[in-house]
Amino acid sequence: MEQRAASAQAPPDHSARATGAVLGIAVIGVVAALLLRAGWQVSWFVLAPAVISGTWVGVASLFSP
Amino acid sequence: MLHTIRWMVEREPEAERHRARAEVLVLFLLGGLAGGALVGSVIALLARMIFYLSGSRPLLFLGAAAVVAAAYAGQAAAFWRVPRPQFHHQVPESWRNIFSRKVASFVYAAGLGTVFFTRLSSRAAYPLAILLLGIGRTPIAIIAIMASVGLVRASTSLVLPLLHLDRVSSDRIVMWIGSKNRIVQRLEMTVLVSVICLSAASILPRILLMG
Numbered sequence: 685m686e687q688r689a690a691s692a693q694a695p696p697d698h699s700a701r702a703t704g705a706v707l708g709i710a711v712i713g714v715v716a717a718l719l720l721r722a723g724w725q726v727s728w729f730v731l732a733p734a735v736i737s738g739t740w741v742g743v744a745s746l747f748s749p
Numbered sequence: 750m751l752h753t754i755r756w757m758v759e760r761e762p763e764a765e766r767h768r769a770r771a772e773v774l775v776l777f778l779l780g781g782l783a784g785g786a787l788v789g790s791v792i793a794l795l796a797r798m799i800f801y802l803s804g805s806r807p808l809l810f811l812g813a814a815a816v817v818a819a820a821y822a823g824q825a826a827a828f829w830r831v832p833r834p835q836f837h838h839q840v841p842e843s844w845r846n847i848f849s850r851k852v853a854s855f856v857y858a859a860g861l862g863t864v865f866f867t868r869l870s871s872r873a874a875y876p877l878a879i880l881l882l883g884i885g886r887t888p889i890a891i892i893a894i895m896a897s898v899g900l901v902r903a904s905t906s907l908v909l910p911l912l913h914l915d916r917v918s919s920d921r922i923v924m925w926i927g928s929k930n931r932i933v934q935r936l937e938m939t940v941l942v943s944v945i946c947l948s949a950a951s952i953l954p955r956i957l958l959m960g
Contacts, residue, residue, distance in 0.1 A: 699767060700770060700910035700913070700915065701910055701911060701913075703770065703771050703774065703910055704774070704907045704909070704910035704911040705911065707774055707775065707778060707904075707907055708904065708907050708911070710778075711778060711901070711904040711907070714782070714900060715897045715900055715901060718893040718896055718897040718900075719893070719897055721889070721890070721893045722887075722889075722890035722891075722893040722894050724890075725889065725890040726884055726887055726890045727807070729807075729811070729947065729950075730807050730810075730811060730880060730883065731890075732947050733811075733814065733876070733943065733947045733948055734877060734880045734881065734894055735894070735897075736873075736940055736943050736947070737818075737874070737876055737877040737880070737940055737944050738873075738877050738894055738895075738897065738898040738901070739897075739901055740871055740936065740937070740940040741864060741870070741871045741874045741877060741898055741902070742864075742898050742899070742900075742901030742902035742904075742905065743901060743902075743905060744870045744871035744873070744933065744936075744937065745861065745870040745871075745902050746905035746926075747926050747929050747930070748868070748870035748926075
Protein backbone atom coordinates (compact mmCIF):
# COMPACT_ATOMS: atom_id res chain seq x y z
CA MET A 685 0.00 0.00 0.00
CA GLU A 686 2.79 2.36 1.01
CA GLN A 687 4.74 1.38 -2.09
CA ARG A 688 1.73 2.19 -4.25
CA ALA A 689 1.34 5.55 -2.52
CA ALA A 690 5.03 6.31 -3.05
CA SER A 691 4.92 5.40 -6.73
CA ALA A 692 1.80 7.51 -7.16
CA GLN A 693 3.76 10.50 -5.83
CA ALA A 694 6.83 9.90 -8.03
CA PRO A 695 5.73 11.62 -11.29
CA PRO A 696 4.92 14.98 -9.67
CA ASP A 697 8.35 14.86 -7.95
CA HIS A 698 10.13 14.51 -11.27
CA SER A 699 8.06 17.16 -12.95
CA ALA A 700 8.64 19.54 -10.01
CA ARG A 701 12.37 19.01 -10.38
CA ALA A 702 12.15 19.52 -14.13
CA THR A 703 10.20 22.76 -13.60
CA GLY A 704 12.84 23.93 -11.13
CA ALA A 705 15.67 23.03 -13.49
CA VAL A 706 14.09 24.78 -16.50
CA LEU A 707 13.38 27.90 -14.46
CA GLY A 708 16.91 27.78 -13.03
CA ILE A 709 18.41 27.73 -16.52
CA ALA A 710 16.14 30.62 -17.55
CA VAL A 711 17.27 32.60 -14.49
CA ILE A 712 20.95 32.02 -15.32
CA GLY A 713 20.30 33.23 -18.88
CA VAL A 714 18.48 36.39 -17.80
CA VAL A 715 21.05 37.22 -15.10
CA ALA A 716 23.90 36.71 -17.59
CA ALA A 717 22.15 38.99 -20.12
CA LEU A 718 21.58 41.69 -17.47
CA LEU A 719 25.17 41.56 -16.27
CA LEU A 720 26.50 41.64 -19.83
CA ARG A 721 24.37 44.73 -20.38
CA ALA A 722 25.85 46.31 -17.24
CA GLY A 723 29.36 45.14 -18.16
CA TRP A 724 29.05 46.90 -21.50
CA GLN A 725 28.96 50.24 -19.64
CA VAL A 726 30.81 49.71 -16.38
CA SER A 727 34.46 48.76 -16.01
CA TRP A 728 35.26 45.37 -14.50
CA PHE A 729 36.90 46.77 -11.39
CA VAL A 730 33.57 48.20 -10.23
CA LEU A 731 31.39 45.50 -11.75
CA ALA A 732 33.26 42.52 -10.23
CA PRO A 733 32.80 43.45 -6.54
CA ALA A 734 29.23 44.62 -7.26
CA VAL A 735 28.32 41.31 -8.93
CA ILE A 736 29.95 39.21 -6.19
CA SER A 737 28.30 41.13 -3.34
CA GLY A 738 24.96 41.43 -5.20
CA THR A 739 24.79 37.72 -5.97
CA TRP A 740 25.56 36.88 -2.35
CA VAL A 741 22.95 39.36 -1.09
CA GLY A 742 20.41 37.49 -3.20
CA VAL A 743 21.52 34.00 -2.23
CA ALA A 744 21.93 34.78 1.49
CA SER A 745 18.23 35.59 1.84
CA LEU A 746 17.57 31.88 1.36
CA PHE A 747 19.16 31.21 4.73
CA SER A 748 17.42 33.95 6.69
CA PRO A 749 14.46 32.55 8.61
CA MET B 750 10.11 32.93 1.81
CA LEU B 751 10.33 29.15 1.53
CA HIS B 752 7.49 28.84 4.03
CA THR B 753 5.34 31.23 2.03
CA ILE B 754 5.75 29.39 -1.27
CA ARG B 755 5.24 26.02 0.39
CA TRP B 756 2.14 27.34 2.15
CA MET B 757 0.65 28.78 -1.05
CA VAL B 758 1.17 25.49 -2.91
CA GLU B 759 0.10 23.23 -0.04
CA ARG B 760 -3.24 24.95 0.45
CA GLU B 761 -4.28 23.98 -3.10
CA PRO B 762 -6.04 20.64 -3.70
CA GLU B 763 -3.59 17.80 -4.48
CA ALA B 764 -4.52 17.71 -8.19
CA GLU B 765 -3.89 21.45 -8.58
CA ARG B 766 -0.54 21.57 -6.78
CA HIS B 767 1.76 20.91 -9.74
CA ARG B 768 0.24 23.72 -11.80
CA ALA B 769 0.08 25.98 -8.74
CA ARG B 770 3.77 25.37 -7.98
CA ALA B 771 4.86 26.24 -11.51
CA GLU B 772 2.66 29.36 -11.54
CA VAL B 773 3.87 30.54 -8.14
CA LEU B 774 7.53 30.03 -9.05
CA VAL B 775 7.30 31.80 -12.43
CA LEU B 776 5.46 34.77 -10.93
CA PHE B 777 7.87 34.79 -8.02
CA LEU B 778 10.82 35.12 -10.41
CA LEU B 779 9.10 37.88 -12.41
CA GLY B 780 8.27 39.70 -9.19
CA GLY B 781 11.88 39.52 -8.00
CA LEU B 782 13.06 40.91 -11.34
CA ALA B 783 10.54 43.77 -11.20
CA GLY B 784 11.32 44.60 -7.55
CA GLY B 785 15.04 44.62 -8.26
CA ALA B 786 14.58 46.89 -11.28
CA LEU B 787 12.41 49.21 -9.18
CA VAL B 788 14.95 49.61 -6.38
CA GLY B 789 17.67 49.87 -9.06
CA SER B 790 15.79 52.85 -10.51
CA VAL B 791 15.68 54.54 -7.10
CA ILE B 792 19.44 53.98 -6.58
CA ALA B 793 20.12 55.12 -10.17
CA LEU B 794 18.26 58.35 -9.47
CA LEU B 795 20.32 59.02 -6.33
CA ALA B 796 23.54 58.03 -8.10
CA ARG B 797 22.70 60.32 -11.02
CA MET B 798 22.21 63.23 -8.61
CA ILE B 799 25.59 62.49 -7.00
CA PHE B 800 27.14 62.32 -10.47
CA TYR B 801 25.73 65.75 -11.40
CA LEU B 802 26.93 67.25 -8.12
CA SER B 803 30.42 65.80 -7.90
CA GLY B 804 31.21 64.21 -11.27
CA SER B 805 32.33 60.64 -11.88
CA ARG B 806 34.44 59.35 -8.97
CA PRO B 807 34.26 55.55 -9.09
CA LEU B 808 37.60 55.11 -7.28
CA LEU B 809 36.38 57.16 -4.31
CA PHE B 810 33.26 55.00 -3.99
CA LEU B 811 35.32 51.86 -4.54
CA GLY B 812 37.54 52.90 -1.62
CA ALA B 813 34.50 53.66 0.53
CA ALA B 814 32.99 50.25 -0.34
CA ALA B 815 36.27 48.56 0.66
CA VAL B 816 36.31 50.41 4.01
CA VAL B 817 32.68 49.49 4.72
CA ALA B 818 33.30 45.87 3.67
CA ALA B 819 36.31 45.77 6.04
CA ALA B 820 34.21 47.20 8.88
CA TYR B 821 31.50 44.55 8.39
CA ALA B 822 34.08 41.78 7.92
CA GLY B 823 35.46 42.78 11.33
CA GLN B 824 31.95 42.64 12.74
CA ALA B 825 31.37 39.21 11.18
CA ALA B 826 34.61 38.05 12.84
CA ALA B 827 33.36 39.48 16.17
CA PHE B 828 36.24 42.00 16.40
CA TRP B 829 33.94 44.99 16.87
CA ARG B 830 30.36 46.13 16.54
CA VAL B 831 29.11 48.16 13.59
CA PRO B 832 25.54 49.46 13.30
CA ARG B 833 23.50 47.84 10.53
CA PRO B 834 20.94 50.41 9.36
CA GLN B 835 18.01 48.63 7.72
CA PHE B 836 14.29 48.27 7.64
CA HIS B 837 13.32 45.77 10.31
CA HIS B 838 10.17 44.57 8.61
CA GLN B 839 10.03 41.76 6.10
CA VAL B 840 7.39 41.59 3.36
CA PRO B 841 4.03 41.37 5.21
CA GLU B 842 2.80 37.78 5.36
CA SER B 843 -0.78 39.04 5.25
CA TRP B 844 -0.26 39.79 1.53
CA ARG B 845 -0.61 36.11 0.77
CA ASN B 846 -4.10 36.16 2.30
CA ILE B 847 -5.22 39.48 0.88
CA PHE B 848 -4.29 38.83 -2.75
CA SER B 849 -4.99 35.92 -5.07
CA ARG B 850 -2.28 33.29 -5.46
CA LYS B 851 -0.91 34.81 -8.66
CA VAL B 852 -0.92 38.41 -7.44
CA ALA B 853 0.46 37.44 -4.03
CA SER B 854 3.36 35.56 -5.61
CA PHE B 855 4.31 38.50 -7.82
CA VAL B 856 3.84 41.21 -5.19
CA TYR B 857 5.54 39.23 -2.42
CA ALA B 858 8.62 38.59 -4.59
CA ALA B 859 8.62 42.19 -5.84
CA GLY B 860 8.73 43.26 -2.19
CA LEU B 861 11.65 40.92 -1.53
CA GLY B 862 13.34 42.08 -4.75
CA THR B 863 13.50 45.64 -3.45
CA VAL B 864 16.28 44.27 -1.17
CA PHE B 865 17.17 47.51 0.64
CA PHE B 866 13.56 48.11 1.70
CA THR B 867 13.38 44.78 3.52
CA ARG B 868 15.37 43.22 6.35
CA LEU B 869 18.88 42.65 4.99
CA SER B 870 20.14 39.10 5.22
CA SER B 871 23.74 39.95 4.33
CA ARG B 872 26.24 42.65 5.33
CA ALA B 873 27.45 42.67 1.70
CA ALA B 874 24.41 44.83 0.86
CA TYR B 875 26.16 47.92 2.28
CA PRO B 876 29.28 47.88 0.08
CA LEU B 877 27.01 46.98 -2.86
CA ALA B 878 24.92 50.11 -2.30
CA ILE B 879 28.06 52.29 -2.14
CA LEU B 880 29.48 50.76 -5.32
CA LEU B 881 26.23 51.43 -7.17
CA LEU B 882 26.03 55.02 -5.94
CA GLY B 883 29.46 55.57 -7.50
CA ILE B 884 28.40 54.68 -11.05
CA GLY B 885 25.76 57.35 -11.58
CA ARG B 886 27.15 58.00 -15.07
CA THR B 887 25.55 54.69 -16.15
CA PRO B 888 22.07 54.43 -14.56
CA ILE B 889 20.97 51.59 -16.86
CA ALA B 890 23.83 49.48 -15.53
CA ILE B 891 22.65 50.12 -11.95
CA ILE B 892 19.12 49.01 -12.86
CA ALA B 893 20.46 45.92 -14.66
CA ILE B 894 22.63 44.94 -11.66
CA MET B 895 19.81 45.39 -9.14
CA ALA B 896 17.32 43.57 -11.40
CA SER B 897 19.70 40.62 -11.44
CA VAL B 898 20.07 40.82 -7.62
CA GLY B 899 16.26 40.80 -7.26
CA LEU B 900 15.99 37.88 -9.66
CA VAL B 901 18.72 35.91 -7.85
CA ARG B 902 16.96 36.58 -4.54
CA ALA B 903 13.67 35.30 -5.93
CA SER B 904 15.35 32.36 -7.66
CA THR B 905 16.43 30.92 -4.31
CA SER B 906 12.81 29.72 -4.17
CA LEU B 907 13.82 27.12 -6.78
CA VAL B 908 15.46 25.05 -4.03
CA LEU B 909 11.93 24.02 -3.06
CA PRO B 910 11.27 21.84 -6.13
CA LEU B 911 14.93 20.98 -6.69
CA LEU B 912 15.52 19.69 -3.14
CA HIS B 913 11.92 18.53 -2.61
CA LEU B 914 11.57 20.93 0.31
CA ASP B 915 7.99 21.66 -0.73
CA ARG B 916 7.05 18.21 0.57
CA VAL B 917 8.53 18.56 4.04
CA SER B 918 7.21 20.26 7.16
CA SER B 919 8.04 23.83 8.18
CA ASP B 920 10.16 22.49 11.01
CA ARG B 921 12.29 20.53 8.54
CA ILE B 922 12.81 23.70 6.48
CA VAL B 923 13.91 25.59 9.61
CA MET B 924 16.29 22.71 10.45
CA TRP B 925 17.64 22.71 6.89
CA ILE B 926 18.30 26.48 7.08
CA GLY B 927 19.94 26.10 10.51
CA SER B 928 22.21 23.31 9.27
CA LYS B 929 23.77 25.71 6.74
CA ASN B 930 24.62 28.37 9.33
CA ARG B 931 28.36 27.76 9.45
CA ILE B 932 28.85 27.68 5.68
CA VAL B 933 26.73 30.83 5.32
CA GLN B 934 29.00 32.68 7.77
CA ARG B 935 32.08 31.55 5.87
CA LEU B 936 30.63 32.61 2.52
CA GLU B 937 29.62 35.98 3.98
CA MET B 938 33.20 36.57 5.13
CA THR B 939 34.59 35.38 1.77
CA VAL B 940 32.39 37.83 -0.12
CA LEU B 941 33.33 40.77 2.14
CA VAL B 942 37.05 39.95 1.83
CA SER B 943 36.65 39.59 -1.97
CA VAL B 944 35.15 43.08 -2.15
CA ILE B 945 38.08 44.47 -0.13
CA CYS B 946 40.68 42.66 -2.26
CA LEU B 947 39.12 43.53 -5.62
CA SER B 948 38.71 47.16 -4.61
CA ALA B 949 42.28 47.35 -3.32
CA ALA B 950 43.57 45.70 -6.51
CA SER B 951 41.89 48.45 -8.53
CA ILE B 952 42.82 51.40 -6.33
CA LEU B 953 46.40 50.67 -5.25
CA PRO B 954 48.02 50.55 -8.74
CA ARG B 955 46.43 53.91 -9.58
CA ILE B 956 47.66 55.46 -6.32
CA LEU B 957 51.17 54.07 -6.93
CA LEU B 958 51.13 55.40 -10.51
CA MET B 959 50.10 58.86 -9.28
CA GLY B 960 52.86 58.79 -6.64
